[in-house]
Amino acid sequence: MAGCALGVTAWAALIPIRSASRDEIFEIPKGTWARRMAGDRIEILPAEIRLTLGVRDVLVLRNRDEVPQIFGPTLMMPGQGLRLPFTVASSYQFACTAHASGQMTILVEPFPATPWARLRWRVRELLKPLGLRRGGAST
Amino acid sequence: MLLPLLFFAAAGSGADDASLEAGVFSPPRAAPDFSLRGSDDTELKLSRYRGKLVILEFGFTACPDVCPTTLAALAQARKQLGAEGDELQVVYITVDPERDDAERLRSYLAAFDPTFIGGTGTAEQLAGVRRDYGIAATRTTLGTSYAFSHSSYTYLIDREGMLRALMPYGHAPDDYVHDVRILLKQ
Numbered sequence: 001m002a003g004c005a006l007g008v009t010a011w012a013a014l015i016p017i018r019s020a021s022r023d024e025i026f027e028i029p030k031g032t033w034a035r036r037m038a039g040d041r042i043e044i045l046p047a048e049i050r051l052t053l054g055v056r057d058v059l060v061l062r063n064r065d066e067v068p069q070i071f072g073p074t075l076m077m078p079g080q081g082l083r084l085p086f087t088v089a090s091s092y093q094f095a096c097t098a099h100a101s102g103q104m105t106i107l108v109e110p111f112p113a114t115p116w117a118r119l120r121w122r123v124r125e126l127l128k129p130l131g132l133r134r135g136g137a138s139t
Numbered sequence: 140m141l142l143p144l145l146f147f148a149a150a151g152s153g154a155d156d157a158s159l160e161a162g163v164f165s166p167p168r169a170a171p172d173f174s175l176r177g178s179d180d181t182e183l184k185l186s187r188y189r190g191k192l193v194i195l196e197f198g199f200t201a202c203p204d205v206c207p208t209t210l211a212a213l214a215q216a217r218k219q220l221g222a223e224g225d226e227l228q229v230v231y232i233t234v235d236p237e238r239d240d241a242e243r244l245r246s247y248l249a250a251f252d253p254t255f256i257g258g259t260g261t262a263e264q265l266a267g268v269r270r271d272y273g274i275a276a277t278r279t280t281l282g283t284s285y286a287f288s289h290s291s292y293t294y295l296i297d298r299e300g301m302l303r304a305l306m307p308y309g310h311a312p313d314d315y316v317h318d319v320r321i322l323l324k325q
Contacts, residue, residue, distance in 0.1 A: 073273075073292060074272075074273040074290075074292075076164075076273075080166065082162050082164055082165075082305065084305070085160070086307075087160070093291075094290070094291075
């Protein structure tokens, strides 16, 4: 058991990270506006989004609803998307009226080049489903 | 009501912009027109620049960091573009009509590039333009004065008046040059 855990940890730390897609996708589902009008408190975007250079460094926002919406930093029409690539590791602040704080942070981290960085990245990816769901609304 | 109509009218004009450094809208939509007072003391309408590539920025002349940094990058980019720079128009719309009249905008922008044009108007007019473009601007008190927290990105609007891309704050002049050249060729 201990050997198995050690093996998995070694794999997570040593095997280079590859990603089939570099897109981190968030969508406003159809019917969101109607649900909001009905009183649902729907959060689509977390106040902080983490991206990783070379792995997942393109933020993709899509408005699938039937009305224009402020989504992330900008106004988006029904059916419209915004594909926003990042090339520099930094913390980006966007004014975002969708959040109570009025601000959204996109934290772009460097490519996980060291074993420790790879391990940390993989653990965080593993734990991500426990946080805000991607690609849809959560209440 | 008008915005969705403009959008659907424009939906067929999208092209592959994956190589842009800026964030790309897909499909692009028609950039909302506006009518403001220009820093050249004439009516400033976006449609005046149809045929040119427009970079649209929102800010205020007392801005301590974001605005001067972006305007300096744009001025440098325009220099780097050489003759192609004549096909680029930077439009800077104030979020602070109380202080930014046409004269103040003119002298402020001339320090970066005399071809840059500013736009001002009533608080209601400017709020309408910000709403059309999804721009946030919040006034904050600073001692006896005030400042604004505002959207820091710029919009890239093509020759046909289509809102094509959004460049986040902090990009280098080279990135603007790269994207302007691509959009001018289309």
